[in-house]
Amino acid sequence: xxxxxxxxxxxxxxxxxxxxxxxxxxxxxxxxxxxxxxxxxxxxxxxxxxxxxxxxxxxxxxxxxxxxxxxxxxxxxxxxxxxxxxxxxxxxxxxxxxxxxxxxxxxxxxxxxxxxxxxxxxxxxxxxxxxxxxxxxxxxxxxxxxxxxxxxxxxxxxxxxxxxxxxxxxxxxxxxxxxxxxxxxxxxxxxxxxxxxxxxxxxxxxxxxxxxxxxxxxxxxxxxxxxxxxxxxxxxxxxxxxxxxxxxxxxxxxxxxxxx
Amino acid sequence: xxxxxxxxxxxxxxxxxxxxxxxxxxxxxxxxxxxxxxxxxxxxxxxxxxxxxxxxxxxxxxxxxxxxxxxxxxxxxxxxxxxxxxxxxxxxxxxxxxxxxxxxxxxxxxxxxxxxxxxxxxxxxxxxxxxxxxxxxxxxxxxxxxxxxxxxxxxxxxxxxxxxxxxxxxxxxxxxxxxxxxxxxxxxxxxxxxxxxxxxxxxxxxxxxxxxxxxxxxxxxxxxxxxxxxxxxxxxxxxxxxxxxxxxxxxxxxxxxxxxxxxxxxxxxxxxxxxxxxxxxxxxxxxxxxxxxxxxxxxxxxxxxxxxxxxxxxxxxxxxxxxxxxxxxx
Amino acid sequence: xxxxxxxxxxxxxxxxxxxxxxxxxxxxxxxxxxxxxxxxxxxxxxxxxxxxxxxxxxxxxxxxxxxxxxxxxxxxxxxxxxxxxxxxxxxxxxxxxxxxxxxxxxxxxxxxxxxxxxxxxxxxxxxxxxxxxxxxxxxxxxxxxxxxxxxxxxxxxxxxxxxxxxxxxxxxxxxxxxxxxxxxxxxxxxxxxxxxxxxxxxxxxxxxxxxxxxxxxxxxxxxxxxxxxxxxxxxxxxxxxxxxxxxxxxxxxxxxxxxxxxxxxxxxxxxxxxxxxxxxxxxxxxxxxxxxx
Numbered sequence: 001x002x003x004x005x006x007x008x009x010x011x012x013x014x015x016x017x018x019x020x021x022x023x024x025x026x027x028x029x030x031x032x033x034x035x036x037x038x039x040x041x042x043x044x045x046x047x048x049x050x051x052x053x054x055x056x057x058x059x060x061x062x063x064x065x066x067x068x069x070x071x072x073x074x075x076x077x078x079x080x081x082x083x084x085x086x087x088x089x090x091x092x093x094x095x096x097x098x099x100x101x102x103x104x105x106x107x108x109x110x111x112x113x114x115x116x117x118x119x120x121x122x123x124x125x126x127x128x129x130x131x132x133x134x135x136x137x138x139x140x141x142x143x144x145x146x147x148x149x150x151x152x153x154x155x156x157x158x159x160x161x162x163x164x165x166x167x168x169x170x171x172x173x174x175x176x177x178x179x180x181x182x183x184x185x186x187x188x189x190x191x192x193x194x195x196x197x198x199x200x201x202x203x204x205x206x207x208x209x210x211x212x213x214x215x216x217x218x219x220x221x222x223x224x225x226x227x228x229x230x231x232x233x234x235x236x237x238x239x240x241x242x243x244x245x246x247x248x249x250x251x252x253x254x255x256x257x258x259x260x
Numbered sequence: 261x262x263x264x265x266x267x268x269x270x271x272x273x274x275x276x277x278x279x280x281x282x283x284x285x286x287x288x289x290x291x292x293x294x295x296x297x298x299x300x301x302x303x304x305x306x307x308x309x310x311x312x313x314x315x316x317x318x319x320x321x322x323x324x325x326x327x328x329x330x331x332x333x334x335x336x337x338x339x340x341x342x343x344x345x346x347x348x349x350x351x352x353x354x355x356x357x358x359x360x361x362x363x364x365x366x367x368x369x370x371x372x373x374x375x376x377x378x379x380x381x382x383x384x385x386x387x388x389x390x391x392x393x394x395x396x397x398x399x400x401x402x403x404x405x406x407x408x409x410x411x412x413x414x415x416x417x418x419x420x421x422x423x424x425x426x427x428x429x430x431x432x433x434x435x436x437x438x439x440x441x442x443x444x445x446x447x448x449x450x451x452x453x454x455x456x457x458x459x460x461x462x463x464x465x466x467x468x469x470x471x472x473x474x475x476x477x478x479x480x481x482x483x484x485x486x487x488x489x490x491x492x493x494x495x496x497x498x499x500x501x502x503x504x505x506x507x508x509x510x511x512x513x514x515x516x517x518x519x520x521x522x523x524x525x526x527x528x529x530x531x532x533x534x535x536x537x538x539x540x541x542x543x544x545x546x547x548x549x550x551x552x553x554x555x556x557x558x559x560x561x562x563x564x565x566x567x568x569x570x571x572x573x574x575x576x577x578x579x580x581x582x583x584x585x586x587x588x589x590x
Numbered sequence: 591x592x593x594x595x596x597x598x599x600x601x602x603x604x605x606x607x608x609x610x611x612x613x614x615x616x617x618x619x620x621x622x623x624x625x626x627x628x629x630x631x632x633x634x635x636x637x638x639x640x641x642x643x644x645x646x647x648x649x650x651x652x653x654x655x656x657x658x659x660x661x662x663x664x665x666x667x668x669x670x671x672x673x674x675x676x677x678x679x680x681x682x683x684x685x686x687x688x689x690x691x692x693x694x695x696x697x698x699x700x701x702x703x704x705x706x707x708x709x710x711x712x713x714x715x716x717x718x719x720x721x722x723x724x725x726x727x728x729x730x731x732x733x734x735x736x737x738x739x740x741x742x743x744x745x746x747x748x749x750x751x752x753x754x755x756x757x758x759x760x761x762x763x764x765x766x767x768x769x770x771x772x773x774x775x776x777x778x779x780x781x782x783x784x785x786x787x788x789x790x791x792x793x794x795x796x797x798x799x800x801x802x803x804x805x806x807x808x809x810x811x812x813x814x815x816x817x818x819x820x821x822x823x824x825x826x827x828x829x830x831x832x833x834x835x836x837x838x839x840x841x842x843x844x845x846x847x848x849x850x851x852x853x854x855x856x857x858x859x860x861x862x863x864x865x866x867x868x869x870x871x872x873x874x875x876x877x878x879x880x881x882x883x
Contacts, residue, residue: 052467078469090467092460099269103457107470112454115446115478118273119453165468323686370870376686377629378869381825384818385862392859512694519691549710549810552702559695563688564680 003066005030005199006169011050011060020046021057021223028169032199035214043223044203045087048171052084053077065168081168085158087177093147097138097157100146101129104164136160136190152183156190163194170194172202176209188212269456273448282530286433297425299541304432305494307533310517311443311526312486318524319447319455320479322371323380325511326387330360330484332506334491336394339407339501347413349431349496357489364484368477391506406502410495428497435493439486444526446482455479516555519562522569531570601848607736609843610743611805613836614798615816616823617750618791620835623824625766625787628681631693633795634813634820635700640666640796641808642704645713655718659800666796667789674788682784697813705810712809735804742801747836754832763787822865
């Protein structure tokens with residue numbers, strides 16, 4: 001029985017009398033391509049915050065590669081192989097693309113303990129950084145400051161940082177949020193080029209992106225899992241249609257019109 | 261004055277020619293002002309102290325209002341070592357510095373755990389405890405009278421400590437140079453890059469798995485070590501230690517020196533220490549309250565208008581001149 | 591037994607009155623820190639201004655004590671509005687380091703100005719007649735002044751409670767302390783609120799300095815001298831938590847007095863140790879959790 005890359009069981013969280021998460025159980029295998037959808041306020045970002053350690057659940061467990069990380073600090077989880085990207089870019093804005101990735105790789109390789117050699121002389125870090133940058137098509141912007149590059153490229157940089165950490169599980173929080181429609185296509189290509197062994201959990205609103213990316217979809221409503229299934233199953237489900245997509249949304253969907 | 265983070269982090273290790281200016285001037289001063297070497301030595305030891313503070317405050321963002329604790333520890337320990345019979349100066353200073361560094365290491369977790377006002381308070385309180393302890397233990401520290409009678413063997417067995425302070429000046433200069441070079445390497449290392457990342461976006465550093473607090477503790481320990489060396493060298497060259505080396509007064513003075521020179525640039529530390537110490541020396545006859553007007557006004561002015569201190573202003577002027585030059589040439 | 595009772599009553603009364611003065615001076619800072627999130631190291635300056643004006647009015651112009659205090663508070667509050675508009679507005683979005691640096695600069699300027707206007711010597715403490723009388727309590731003669739100060743403190747707490755809990759100004763203030771963004775979004779003029787809160791805080795400090803002039807003697811270094819104690823109170827009470835600051839002030843006042851009376855050899859030490867101890871205790875779970883993992 002293969003170990004799941006990521007597993008949560010009965011994850012529950014309340015803020016006072018407000019239940020934000022109730023008995024959420026999820027299983028991700030290595031290489032998974034899993035989308036998390038649901039109406040606004042359903043708790044999707046809360047879920048990611050619980051997974052990454054920003055929040056601590058009242059009940060339930062989180063297992064990463066079989067290890068219980070429910071109460072571990074965020075830094076520990078990253079070290080154990082869990083990385084996340086942010087809905088709103090959370091980059092080192094005054095630094096260049098190269099420096100952003102350098103930081104991530106340096107931390108991942110424990111190189112940041114090196115207090116003596118010149119940062120630029122660490123060929124090992126620089127080579128890996130260049131590889132990541134190339135793989136995600138950021139070579140053009142390599143020496144530009146983050147604040148100076150297009151928003152869509154910044155989103156890609158978010159992935160690049162996540163990738164640099166060589167995670168076993170990657171959490172993408174609304175990767176296409178705020179990205180101009182012209183750039184979504186290339187962003188999707190980038191996502192599809194992510195390593196196949198990495199389990200990826202993506203939170204998304206854009207159904208087209210979900211269709212092109214996901215092999216499995218979970219629908220979250222008011223902090224509870226409504227259903228989990230293949231994209232087709234979810235999109236043709238009556239329950240989901242009623243609660244989330246609404247009649248018009250379903251129709252738009254089913255007829256496959258792409259906005260971008 | 262969280263100085264705008266330089267985004268050529270990966271070229272910090274390159275040594276620019278302008279950097280030699282300070283060292284050349286320092287050596288020149290040795291020959292040009294043979295009667296003022298004690299003052300020069302004071303400038304150098306203060307510069308070393310300010311470098312220590314720059315590492316902790318300018319680069320790592322640790323708000324320390326009590327750094328004199330480490331300076332004073334180094335100073336008093338160097339004195340004890342000498343009075344206890346060990347007269348070799350270099351090893352004495354190293355030992356005192358290490359002790360101060362260990363103290364910083366021990367206090368590190370407590371100081372680094374907090375941010376903002378609580379952090380300031382913790383550093384302040386710990387220093388005040390040290391001050392009061394030294395104040396009360398007059399049998400050990402000489403209290404208000406200070407501790408004198410420090411004797412040292414000739415440096416490296418050859419250079420005697422003369423009244424004119426030539427050996428003292430060069431001794432301090434070499435210490436400053438060596439430690440400065442090491443600090444510069446530190447800033448240019450992957451560790452230094454991580455520190456800059458922390459200054460730029462603390463939250464993201466955590467989420468790329470950086471053990472931020474442990475990094476900070478390490479910087480704090482190094483900073484304490486350097487401040488301890490500065491104190492030790494100060495005690496050794498002045499042959500005297502007073503309670504002032506543990507005081508809030510001194511802590512605030514070095515803070516002002518750093519801000520004046522420019523925070524987070526290492527060279528700002530050298531510049532600020534030099535300017536402040538020299539001006540203070542010549543203004544010594546003034547009513548101390550007038551001096552407070554000057555410092556107060558300076559601080560407010562720098563925060564408001566001249567972020568980056570003197571060094572920042574110089575850099576701005578330099579780049580503007582350069583741009584005009586290029587415009588005319590091109 | 592008599593001795594113990596007498597010593598205890600001394601410590602309690604003197605410690606309490608000391609703590610009350612500290613409270614009045616510090617509470618303004620607790621409010622402004624909670625509201626504006628500005629580390630203001632120059633806060634003590636307003637206490638000094640209030641004290642100086644009140645004492646000068648009493649001793650040189652023979653103005654009555656209550657009136658002197660009132661005038662001092664008003665003048666200090668007025669000055670604070672000017673200072674806030676000139677300097678503090680720039681600090682609201684600034685980094686902590688910048689705040690520390692600028693307010694330290696203002697602190698120096700304040701001390702130097704006090705010296706310029708009032709000279710370097712400490713002002714003599716001459717209590718007005720009706721306060722200098724002794725009152726017999728627990729076998730000791732206690733200056734009625736001390737009891738007066740304690741009464742002022744209690745009155746102040748009541749007034750503050752009234753302002754904060756029962757007026758709309760107070761409600762807005764508490765809302766803004768709780769969640770600035772939301773408060774702004776509901777149309778509260780935050781800039782104006784800040785100015786008013788700053789004036790309130792400075793006025794309170796001035797009140798403390800004026801009423802407490804015989805407990806904390808006035809001299810140019812006043813804002814510097816009592817800075818540590820004020821900061822200790824603020825740190826112990828957390829942002830904007832007035833009840834906690836009252837408790838903290840009284841605690842510090844009692845410890846300081848007890849320490850000086852019972853262990854004169856150690857004096858100031860004790861407070862510092864206790865404060866660090868309290869901080870560590872308060873955050874022990876977080877601290878251990880962090881270190882343990």
